[in-house]
Amino acid sequence: MIKVEQIYKSFGDLQVLKGIDLEVNKGEIVSIVGPSGAGKTTLLMIMGTLEKANSGKVFIDNNDLSKLNEKKLADFRNKNIGFVFQFHQLLPEFTALENVMIPALIGNAKHGTAEKKAKELLRMMGLGERMEHKPAELSGGEKQRVAVARALINDPVVVFADEPSGSLDTDNKAELHSLFFELRNKLNQTFIIVTHDEQLASITDRTIHMMDGKIVEKISD
Numbered sequence: 001m002i003k004v005e006q007i008y009k010s011f012g013d014l015q016v017l018k019g020i021d022l023e024v025n026k027g028e029i030v031s032i033v034g035p036s037g038a039g040k041t042t043l044l045m046i047m048g049t050l051e052k053a054n055s056g057k058v059f060i061d062n063n064d065l066s067k068l069n070e071k072k073l074a075d076f077r078n079k080n081i082g083f084v085f086q087f088h089q090l091l092p093e094f095t096a097l098e099n100v101m102i103p104a105l106i107g108n109a110k111h112g113t114a115e116k117k118a119k120e121l122l123r124m125m126g127l128g129e130r131m132e133h134k135p136a137e138l139s140g141g142e143k144q145r146v147a148v149a150r151a152l153i154n155d156p157v158v159v160f161a162d163e164p165s166g167s168l169d170t171d172n173k174a175e176l177h178s179l180f181f182e183l184r185n186k187l188n189q190t191f192i193i194v195t196h197d198e199q200l201a202s203i204t205d206r207t208i209h210m211m212d213g214k215i216v217e218k219i220s221d
Contacts, residue, residue: 001026001190002047002158007056009042016042017053018213024158027188029180031201034210040194041162043210047192048160049077061157078107082151086163088143090135090150096122096142097131100149107154114153121149124186125179141172148179152189161193165200177203 002024009017016039024030032040045051047058049065058065060080068076090099097118104114122131125145135143144164151159161180165173177200183189193204201207209216 001061002192003057003059004043004047005057005059007043007046007053007058009039009046009051009053016213017046020056020213020215022208022215024190024192026190027184028206029184029191029204030193030206030208031204032192032194032208032210033196033198033201038210039213040210044160044162044192044194048081048083049073050083075107078103079154080157082154082156082159084144084147084151084159084161084164086166088135088147090143090146092135095132095134096127096138096146096149099135099146100153103150104153109154117153118149121152122146125149139172140168141175144168144172144176145179148176148183152183152187156189158190158192161191161195163195163197164193165195165197173197173199 002022004020004022007017007020008015020043032043034040042051046053049058063076065073065076091102094102097115100118100121101114104117105111119131122128125148127142127145127149130138130142135146138146165176168176180191180193181203184191193200195201
């Protein structure tokens with residue numbers, strides 16, 4: 001469903017990714033782990049089309065993303081890819097409901113359709129009573145659940161998450177991790193998660209270990 005072939009990426013003289021090959025199946029929850037500087041987030045950004053590789057290819061649902069121009073790539077990203085970041089990236093001037101609706105409206109969904117879907121997702125996240133609250137009025141765990149709802153609004157093929165529980169306390173981490181599996185079971189949603197959280201990595205379907213820009217079998221302690 002997602003296939004990465006021979007991805008190389010450098011920033012100046014620094015080679016960050018050194019020939020990455022990876023496949024992820026529909027409905028799989030995969031974690032990517034490794035020390036800081038291993039290239040995890042760079043790989044995630046390239047798979048999510050937010051960063052360009054120097055060479056190599058990314059396929060999502062048999063679409064060769066290297067063949068899409070910037071406009072088509074942006075459209076593909078909006079319709080097929082969801083993102084969850086460590087610090088939620090919600091827009092402070094908008095309510096939880098409005099934040100979730102934004103990607104649907106960008107994708108030209110009708111306002112009523114976007115609102116209905118956003119409300120359904122927020123209720124699924126246990127936020128039915130918090131829809132009209134702005135981010136400053138939400139807890140850290142609530143903000144991140146809003147961010148997950150936003151990532152799901154356009155029924156993406158895959159959700160890429162970069163340290164999604166990195167800023168949360170222990171209880172909220174556990175809730176968020178359980179939520180990923182609930183969404184996989186309900187929606188057959190695919191997740192690729194960069195994390196330093198050993199507890200999260202231990203419960204994912206598969207853990208990809210990275211070191212020095214390469215995928216390795218296992219990182220030794």
